[in-house]
Amino acid sequence: EGMGNKYDIAVRMKMQKIPAETRGMLTTQLKMGFEQAMALQNGPDAEASRETAENAIEQLEQLIEDTDQLQFGFNIDQAKQKITIGGSYTAVAGSKLATMYDGTKAIPSQFASVIREDAAAFLHQAASITPEAVKDTKASMETSLAAVRSALDSQDGLTDSQRDDINALVDRVIELSVDSASEGKSDLGVLLLADEDGFKFVFGAFVADGNEVASIAKEVAAKVENEPGAPDFKFDIGKYNGVTMHLVEADIPDSQDEARRMFGDKLRVHIGTGKQSMYLAFGKDSDNLMKELIDSGQKKTAADRPVAQMRMTMMPMLKYAQSIESNDALSAMIDALTRSPDGGEMSIVAESIKNGQKFSF
Secondary structure (H helix, E strand, O other): OOOOOOOOEEEEEEHHHOOHHHHHHHHHHHHHHHHHHHHOOOOOOHHHHHHHHHHHHHHHHHHHHHEEEEEEEEEEEOOOOEEEEEEEEEEOOOOHHHHHHHOOOEOOOOOHHHOOOOOOEEEEEEEEOOHHHHHHHHHHHHHHHHHHHHHHHOOOOOOHHHHHHHHHHHHHHHHHHHHHHHOOEEEEEEEEEEEOOEEEEEEEEEOOOHHHHHHHHHHHHHHHOOOOOOOEEEEEEEEEOOEEEEEEEEEOOOOOHHHHHHHOOEEEEEEEEEOOEEEEEEEOOHHHHHHHHHHHOOOOOOOOOOOEEEEEEHHHHHHHHHHHOOOHHHHHHHHHHHOOOOOOEEEEEEEEEOOEEEEEO
């Protein structure tokens, strides 16, 4: 009902219609499989792997218990040359997962200007975050951090001092990420513009403390400044609309022909840090694109949009790639897309619904 007119193949599963005993049996089987797999683990990564897997099993168990309904649909529209995959998830009303999803709503965004018709690709997300989601995020990050530390301990070629430095930096990044989520929102935008003349990439995101981003970058610069081939870091070179500007430059070897055609003799990465924002840009004239993103963030925006969306169009990227290094495969793809209705477009949209989320691809 309600899916047959949209999809060639559709599945709807009502989890709570499955007897509790059967769901319990599934959870038990998952745990037994986990224990058997962990018994075979050995080596320095075993404990970190166990913690990661235990966290995943716990989340999966909650998913099985709290899921109300799952929907999935697949459709091929031959006339429009379009494939659509869609679905939705809802949790049992009043459950922890339902509370988390109901608290995830679209919010006004500082980076919504990345949603552009002329974009080769863009990604935008602006959503509220519940305290329960922050708690789960923190637990997941702590588990991941343990796995990173374990991997570093087993990595050859690193001194104890280098391991300590990397661990300290990772700790600061994780802490900043958790602090940012604890503000109760996620807001970010990514934009790629491309044509035969060049490309520009820009990224912007909300952070709890932009000064901490700059401090982490300065610490990285201090650690690598004496390394062979280290990039040149230039901090606090100017201000624009309340955002402090920084620049990272790295020489591109003569042997890297394609890279030099893309970036010139130097790769230049522009970094901006505001009170509660960070920006990153590279490519031809990308510093001006970053300033456009900063300016647009000063304007009020509505929240009447999906919580997250992404779109990528192949044609401008293929034409840019062909301008760098042409070959028969690229020419064939461009020729095929010339006859298609949309230039090879792929989009993903996630939207909030009561007790859950829905998506389309």
